[in-house]
Amino acid sequence: MSLKVNDLVTEFATRRGVVEALHGISFEVGENEVVGIVGESGSGKSTVVRSVIRLLVPPGRVASGTVEFAGRPLLELRESELRAIRGKDIGFIAQNPFSALNPVLRLEKQFANIAKAHGVKADDGARRRAVDLLAATGVSDPERVIRGYAHELSGGMAQRVVIAMALYLNPRLVIADEPTTALDLTVQRQVLDTLRRLTVESGRSMLIVTHDLGVVNAYCQRVLVMYKGSIVEQGRVAEVFTAPQHPYTASLLSSASPPIEPAEAEVVPSQPLEVATWPSSK
Amino acid sequence: MIRYIASRLAIAVGLLLGLMTLSFGLVSLLPGDPAVALLGEYATPADIARIHGELGLDKPLWERYVEYIGRTISGDLGHSFFTGSSVSQELWTRLPNTLVYLVPGLILALLLGLAMGTFAAYRSGRLPDKTFTAGVSVLMAMPEFVLALLLLFVFYQQLHIAPAPLGMLSSSDIPPPKVTGSVVLDAVIAGKWKVFGSIFSRAVLPIVTMGLFFAAPFGKTVRTGLLQILHSPQIEFARACGLRPFQVYRYALSDVRAALMTYMVLLFAAALSGAAIVESVFSWPGIGGWSLDGVLKGDMPVIQGFVFVMGATSLLGYVVLDTLITLLDPRARAVAIRGRSSRSSLDTPSLDTPIPHQ
Numbered sequence: 001m002s003l004k005v006n007d008l009v010t011e012f013a014t015r016r017g018v019v020e021a022l023h024g025i026s027f028e029v030g031e032n033e034v035v036g037i038v039g040e041s042g043s044g045k046s047t048v049v050r051s052v053i054r055l056l057v058p059p060g061r062v063a064s065g066t067v068e069f070a071g072r073p074l075l076e077l078r079e080s081e082l083r084a085i086r087g088k089d090i091g092f093i094a095q096n097p098f099s100a101l102n103p104v105l106r107l108e109k110q111f112a113n114i115a116k117a118h119g120v121k122a123d124d125g126a127r128r129r130a131v132d133l134l135a136a137t138g139v140s141d142p143e144r145v146i147r148g149y150a151h152e153l154s155g156g157m158a159q160r161v162v163i164a165m166a167l168y169l170n171p172r173l174v175i176a177d178e179p180t181t182a183l184d185l186t187v188q189r190q191v192l193d194t195l196r197r198l199t200v201e202s203g204r205s206m207l208i209v210t211h212d213l214g215v216v217n218a219y220c221q222r223v224l225v226m227y228k229g230s231i232v233e234q235g236r237v238a239e240v241f242t243a244p245q246h247p248y249t250a251s252l253l254s255s256a257s258p259p260i261e262p263a264e265a266e267v268v269p270s271q272p273l274e275v276a277t278w279p280s281s282k
Numbered sequence: 283m284i285r286y287i288a289s290r291l292a293i294a295v296g297l298l299l300g301l302m303t304l305s306f307g308l309v310s311l312l313p314g315d316p317a318v319a320l321l322g323e324y325a326t327p328a329d330i331a332r333i334h335g336e337l338g339l340d341k342p343l344w345e346r347y348v349e350y351i352g353r354t355i356s357g358d359l360g361h362s363f364f365t366g367s368s369v370s371q372e373l374w375t376r377l378p379n380t381l382v383y384l385v386p387g388l389i390l391a392l393l394l395g396l397a398m399g400t401f402a403a404y405r406s407g408r409l410p411d412k413t414f415t416a417g418v419s420v421l422m423a424m425p426e427f428v429l430a431l432l433l434l435f436v437f438y439q440q441l442h443i444a445p446a447p448l449g450m451l452s453s454s455d456i457p458p459p460k461v462t463g464s465v466v467l468d469a470v471i472a473g474k475w476k477v478f479g480s481i482f483s484r485a486v487l488p489i490v491t492m493g494l495f496f497a498a499p500f501g502k503t504v505r506t507g508l509l510q511i512l513h514s515p516q517i518e519f520a521r522a523c524g525l526r527p528f529q530v531y532r533y534a535l536s537d538v539r540a541a542l543m544t545y546m547v548l549l550f551a552a553a554l555s556g557a558a559i560v561e562s563v564f565s566w567p568g569i570g571g572w573s574l575d576g577v578l579k580g581d582m583p584v585i586q587g588f589v590f591v592m593g594a595t596s597l598l599g600y601v602v603l604d605t606l607i608t609l610l611d612p613r614a615r616a617v618a619i620r621g622r623s624s625r626s627s628l629d630t631p632s633l634d635t636p637i638p639h640q
Contacts, residue, residue: 055518058407087524100519104536104611117525149612165523 002173002205003029003052008065010044010051013058021047023229024065029173034199034206036216036237038252039226045209048226049175052207053086070172088118091166093176093195097158101150107161108146114168133164137194156187160194167198174199176208180215192219213256217241225249286618287605294601298594299351305589306350309582310343316363319580337363354590360583362576369587372572377591378464379450380557380568383485387492388550392542394493395500400531402501403508414501421498426556430491430563437487447564450481488564496549503545507538540607547603551596 010022022044029035037045050056052067054074067074069090074082086092094100102110111130112122120126127146134142137160150158159179166174179195180188196219199206210216216223216237223240225233225248232246244250317333318325334340338349353360359369402414421429437444450465451457457465458472469477511517511534520530557570569588576584608614 050518053522055522057513057518083521083524083526085524086522092519092522094515094519094522096515099515102516102520102533102536103613105533113525113529114523117523117529151613152616162519 002031002033002070003207004066004068005048005052006066006068008048008051008067009063010047010056010060011063012060020063021060021229022051025231027224027231027234029205029207032200032203032205033222034196034208034220036220036223037207037209037226038211038213038216038223040211040252043226044229045211045226046177047229049092049177049207049209053090053092053175054082055092084118087114087166087171088169089171089173091168091171091174093159093163093166093174093179095178096182097153097155097162098150098182100162101158103150106147106149111146111165111168114165118169120169130164130168133167134161136198137161137164137167138190139164155183156191159183159187159191163191163195163198172204174204174206176206178209178211181211188215195219213241213253225252283609283615283619286608290601290605294597297597301593301597302351302354302590303347305586305593306347308589309586310346312580314580316580316582320363350586359587359590362584363581364579369583372584373569373587373591374462375464376567376569376572378466379566380554380561380570382466382481383488383560383566383568384492384550384553384557386485387489388496388546388553390489390493391496391549392500392546394497395502396504396542398497399501399504400508402505403512406509411505414505418498418502421494424495426491426495426559427563429495430487430560433487433491434563444487445484447487449565449567450484451477455480484564488560488566491560491563492553496553499549500542500545503541504538507541508534511537539610543603543607547596547599550599551592554595555592 005028006026008022008025009020011018011020013019025044025048027035037048039045047056047060050060051062052074054062056062062075065075069085072085074085077085101107105113108127108130112126115122115126131142131146134146139145139157139160145153145157145161150161153161159182163179166176174195176195180191183191192215195206198204208215208220220237222235223237224231225240225246227246227248233240233244233249240249241253244253315330316337317330317339320333321329331340338346341349350360357370359373361368362372398414398417402411405411434444434447438446455477458468458474458477461468461471466478466481469475469481514537516537517530517534520533525533554569557568558574559570560566561568561570562574573584573588575581576588608618
C-alpha cells in the first residue's frame with residue numbers, strides 16, 4: 001500500500017472559534033493506482049492533500065488521524081524528515097503554474113535547487129535529466145526553456161515544467177491539486193495524457209484532485225467523492241458512476257455536462273500533436 | 283538595456299531641472315526680506331537698497347532665475363547671506379559627515395528590521411509576533427531625539443561606554459591634513475585610521491539611534507510581505523518540492539526585495555532631510571544643523587542649496603532604485619529591454635490557443 005490515510009481531522013482556528021474542515025477522512029492509494037478526489041469548491045478536496053503532506057499553514061492544522069506512506073507515519077515525522085520525503089518520494093503538482101514557479105529564478109536554477117535540497121549533486125547529469133524530463137512532458141525546445149523564466153512560457157508549457165519538477169527526483173507517489181484547472185480546455189487533455197504516461201505507465205501512484213468528473217472517468221481507477229469535509233462515497237470509478245450510493249454523488253453526476261456516460265467511457269489514445277503543422281494564431 | 287538606462291537618465295535630468303525651478307521658486311516666493319533679516323528691523327531704506335544690490339535681489343525675478351539655473355549647473359550654489367561661505371563648499375564638507383552615520387544607520391535598520399520582521403512572520407499570531415507588534419508601535423511613537431537621549435542616558439551617563447556627544451572628533455584627535463575639506467574623507471585619504479576610528483566610535487550612538495528608529499518600518503514591511511508570500515502558492519510549491527527552510531526563505535525574500543529597496547530610498551531621503559534632530563543631540567557637524575540654521579535665519583542660498591541637493595540626492599536614489607528593481611526582475615527586465623512583453627518569444631506557435639477551425 002502506497003498511501004494510507006486514516007480518520008484524518010483538519011481544523012482551522014478562526015476568530016469565532018475552531019472550524020473543523022475535514023471530519024475524519026479515510027482512504028488509500030495503492031501501488032500504481034490513480035485515485036481521484038471530486039467534490040464542489042469548499043468541500044475540502046485541496047485540504048486533504050495539503051494535510052497529507054503537511055503543507056497547511058496556520059491557522060490550519062491537522063488535529064488527529066494518521067497518514068502512512070510506504071510504512072512511515074507522515075504526521076509524526078519531524079519537519080526535516082518530512083522535507084526529505086516531499087519532492088523526492090512524493091511529488092506535488094500545483095494548480096496554477098505561474099503562481100507556483102519562482103518568477104525571478106531561471107528554471108534550471110529551480111531544478112538545481114530541488115536536487116540540492118535532497119542531497120543530489122546539481123551537475124551536468126542532473127541538468128540533462130531535467131532537460132530530458134521536460135522533453136518527455138512535451139516541452140518543445142527544452143534546452144532553451146530551461147535557461148529561461150516561467151513568465152516566458154504559455155500556461156500549458158509552464159504546467160509541463162511544474163510536472164517535470166514534481167517528477168524530477170522520481171517520486172513513487174504524485175499528488176496533483178487540480179493540475180489542469182488553470183489551463184485551456186484543449187491543453188487540459190494533453191497535459192493529463194502526459195501526466196498519465198509519466199505516472200501510471202511508469203509504475204507510480206497518483207492522487208489527483210479535480211472537480212471535473214470527466215477527468216476522473218477517463219484517468220482514475222478509484223474515486224473519492226467529498227462533500228462538506230467528509231468522503232460520502234468511494235469506490236471503483238465504474239461502479240460509483242453507474243450506481244451512485246449517495247444522493248450527492250448522484251446529483252454531481254447528473255449536473256455534469258454532458259452527462260457522464262458510465263461504464264467504458266471512450267478514452268482517446270494519447271497522441272503527440274504535431275505542433276509544427278499548426279497554423280500560427282499570431 | 284543601455285537604451286533603457288539612458289531613458290531613465292534623461293528623465294532624471296528633466297526632473298532635476300524641475301527641481302531647480304522648484305527650489306528657486308519656493309524660496310523666492312517665501313515671505314520675508316533677507317536684507318531686513320540681515321540689518322535688523324530699524325534699517326533705513328537706503329541700507330536695504332544697498333544690500334539688495336549686493337545680493338542681486340534688485341534684479342527682476344526671471345533674471346535671477348536664469349542666473350540661478352546657470353550657476354547651479356556649473357556647480358556654484360551661491361554664498362550664504364550671513365557668513366559669506368560658499369554653499370557648495372559647506373555641503374561638500376558636511377554631507378560626508380552626515381552620511382558617515384546615516385548610511386550605516388540605515389543598513390543597521392535594514393538588518394534589524396529583516397531579523398525582527400522575519401521572526402514575527404514565522405511566529406505569526408504567537409508571542410514573538412505580538413511582542414514585535416508592540417515593540418514597533420513603541421518605536422514608531424518615539425521621536426528620534428527621545429531615542430537619542432535615552433541611548434545617551436544609558437550608554438554615556440550610566441554605563442560610560444559611549445563617548446560624550448560633542449561632535450565627531452575629540453580634542454585630542456589631530457585633524458588630518460586638509461584635502462577635500464571633509465574630515466571623514468581626509469582621514470581616509472591620509473590613511474589616518476586612528477582618526478577614522480575615533481570618528482566611528484563617536485558615530486556609534488547616532489548609528490544605533492538611526493538603526494532603531496528606522497528598524498520599525500523595515501520590520502513592518504518585512505513582516506507584512508513575508509506573511510503574504512508565505513501563504514502563497516509559490517512558497518507552498520517550494521515546500522512541496524522539499525526545499526530547505528532557508529532556501530524557502532530566500533524564495534520568499536526575493537518577493538519582498540523590491541518593497542525593501544523602495545523603503546530604503548524613501549527612508550534615506552527622509553533621514554537626510556530630517557538629520558537636524560539627531561545632529562543637534564550629538565552636536566554632529568553634518569548638514570542637518572547647518573540647514574536648520576539657514577532656514578531659521580532665512581538664508582536664501584543655504585535653503586536653496588539644501589533643498590536642491592537633498593532633492594537631487596533623493597532623485598538619484600529613486601532613479602537607481604527604479605533601474606535596479608527593473609533589472610532584478612526578469613519580467614520587468616524583458617519588457618524594459620524589448621519595449622514590449624517577452625511572452626511569445628518562447629511560445630510554441632499555438633499550444634495554448636484553440637485549434638482554429640479549418
